[in-house]
Amino acid sequence: MTRTALVAASAVAALAIAAPTASATPHTVPVKKGHTSVTVAPAIAKALLSNGIAPIVTRPGKPSLTTVGNQPTLKATYPVTGGSLTTNPLGGKILHKGGLKFTNVFNGRSLEVKNFTIDLNKAQLTGRVVGTETRVPVFKLDLSTANVKLTKHGADATNVTLKLTPEAAGALNTTLKTKVFASGLTIGTANTHPRF
Template sequence: MSRNRARLAAAGAAVALAVTGASGVAVADTAPAAPTGSAVVHENTTFLKDSAVNGLVVIPLPSATPSYDGTAGFSATFPVAGGSVNLPAYYGNVQLGGGLLFINVFTGKSAVFKQLAFSADTWQLTGVPVDGTAPVALLDPAGATTVNRAGTTQTLSAADLQVDAEGAQYVDAKLNTSFFKAGQSVGSFSLTFTAGS
């Protein structure tokens, strides 16, 4: 190989490496955007009063955001942390940030749930007990329910939110109470989910 050909080959290799490196940087800079949105669990004043009389408190854990209104009741907003869902077709799963702490102030017993999620397959809000690995169905959206889609954003609004039979049994056992019942009305539920790119 002549000296000129060797120089041209080396130059070509350098250009190829530079282009490959640049495109690698471009791919790293344009990582897919994560989904966004939030789920809001609203506890009405009736449920709040009944649970308080029985010494029961439910506290949202970070990164959930609590809010309270004397007339409307208590709400907790859980940010969307991942997932893929098709609400109108009833399939998929939305992972939520934050957690839930249930406390029985009379007995000192507690239950903590992490890895909260909403499953469109089963239409349930679930959580994994802090000392377990399998999700427990906690709450079920019910009543007048509206599902909408606009572009990449989907919304769900349920006028009623009920305690799931599995969640009632699990939490009652952990807190040493018999307060929670299957179908017990807690308040209402809403979810907004915008798909990532």
């Protein structure tokens, strides 16, 4: 074998070893527990309340008051109950219990979504509309603002921007008989901490 042929054969062999196989798949790990918190932007909280819209956190979600830029606002924390994540690339779903009920105090109309699912593959948060079997996309997840960290025992994604979907904005305006909700409206931010 000539020197040129030997070099070519070695290069082909090296490429064959380095090339990923067709069966290679991302590593998937089950999510066992954790929590996700949603902080409403102060301007949005003020706009909702001034228009008679009261956001109510439903169990086992836990409401609390916090401040953003020295302004008071609402924070909701929900337990993570399951799901699975792929670690490379990051993807999968994170399941939760609890919900969020919007009530128009001027007319008594309300709409509640519960059992949220964070779908990292579609970059959205969905919820089931109470009283139906319908699951709707509630928020679009803007991950460009997020800080993501993977550890041996879990993942942490902080400062994920939540933008209201067209479906959610339409359903809220129609059900509550209001015009306060708009598609693409930045509702606030989320921090999620699933544990493996």
